[in-house]
Amino acid sequence: MDVSTKPLSYELLTEVGRGTYGTVYKAREVDGKERLLAVKKINIHAHTAGEGIPAFMIREVALLRKMNYFDHPNIVKLLEASAVTDGRNLNLTLILEYIDQDLSTYLDKVPASGLSRDCIKDMTQQLLQGLDYLHSNMVLHRDLKPDNILVNSRGEVKIADFGLARIYTFNIALTPCVVTLWYRAPEVLLNSVYMSSVDMWSAGCIFAELFLLRPLFKGFTEVQQLQKIFEVIGLPDKEDWPADSPISYSVNWGPKISSIKLLNNLGPEENNLLSQCLAFRPSSRISAAKALAHPFFKEH
Incomplete structure (x- = not known):
């Protein structure tokens, strides 16, 4: 299993967590499955965006992709990852399977x-x-x-x-x-x-x-x-x-x-x-x- 090449369509429902680098939302997929998703939005501001995506974020995406290839039931699944520029800012979005509690x-x-x-x-x-x-x-x-x-x-x-x-x-x-x-x-x-x-x-x-x-x-x-x-x-x-x-x-x-x-x-x-x-x-x-x-x- 690999991360999907077709972009997922979803609507954000509620914010479920906020950290130093971004925010996690509960979302619902539209156009079909209606499954719940966890959307992790990370904004890298202009003063750091010039340095590229921070190493820890690259590691997280790379490792989740590696884990998804084998599809283990006890590892959270990364469904999609994307990075876009907004002016001089960089926005990274990770879409993962949604689980309602830690x-x-x-x-x-x-x-x-x-x-x-x-x-x-x-x-x-x-x-x-x-x-x-x-x-x-x-x-x-x-x-x-x-x-x-x-x-x-x-x-x-x-x-x-x-x-x-x-x-x-x-x-x-x-x-x-x-x-x-x-x-x-x-x-x-x-x-x-x-x-x-x-x-x-x-x-x-x-x-x-x-x-x-x-x-x-x-x-x-x-x-x-x-x-x-x-x-x-x-x-x-x-x-x-x-x-x-x-x-x-x-x-x-x-x-x-x-x-x-x-x-x-x-x-x-x-x-x-x-x-x-x-x-x-x-x-x-x-x-x-x-x-x-x-x-x-x-x-x-």
């Missing part, structure tokens, strides 16, 4: 009794299937969080927002400021090199949040975020500390505790999967493919 909104509506184990299992499995697909195609999402995971009315989970995603190649120069703070892996917080395992850390944080109905690590600075992580998983051994990190190892970072059981309200299988997602050493962290084979999913 995971953050979904969790806000969950009753205090929480989600069922089967529901958590199903949503986590879909998230991991999407991640396994991305990583198999050498794509790092780098900003996995509930706001960037969409959930439709049928309970289908789709990974969205590829503005920070990158194609991974050997020795790639990767920027340290990626992933929203609460879902950021220790190696990123420590300004160390990182790979696709950063997405698995974020997935582990989201997995825990499905049980807790709140973020697992809610720090407000990078130092505080590291401290909150070590309060749960325990301070690693000095030899596990990344050698390329400019931040020094210290016994004052957190307690030396066992991380066999991270959360008291989780059963042994859930805790085992969570502890493998939240392993401090990236090389020890479970991959999406291996996580999908975990006993937690066997009966699903």
Whole structure:
């Protein structure tokens, strides 16, 4: 499947989100299908338009086109992309499949009794299937969080927002400021090199949040975020500390505790999967493919 060559005709219905670079609208396709669409309009003003389309926007369009070619059910679909000039301004429009809520909104509506184990299992499995697909195609999402995971009315989970995603190649120069703070892996917080395992850390944080109905690590600075992580998983051994990190190892970072059981309200299988997602050493962290084979999913 490729992005359609025939322009889509649509009418804008309502604004659903506004960010630094543009606005997202709910729209309805006209001339036939009447399906709902998400229209992302990005305006690049004259003072920056001369520099061309920003790199992150090019990456997002290119990666969504690449993902669409294989048409994976757990990746949001890009239906059309266009760029037009308006005077000295540049207007970029992305038309994507419409999904009415993200995971953050979904969790806000969950009753205090929480989600069922089967529901958590199903949503986590879909998230991991999407991640396994991305990583198999050498794509790092780098900003996995509930706001960037969409959930439709049928309970289908789709990974969205590829503005920070990158194609991974050997020795790639990767920027340290990626992933929203609460879902950021220790190696990123420590300004160390990182790979696709950063997405698995974020997935582990989201997995825990499905049980807790709140973020697992809610720090407000990078130092505080590291401290909150070590309060749960325990301070690693000095030899596990990344050698390329400019931040020094210290016994004052957190307690030396066992991380066999991270959360008291989780059963042994859930805790085992969570502890493998939240392993401090990236090389020890479970991959999406291996996580999908975990006993937690066997009966699903």
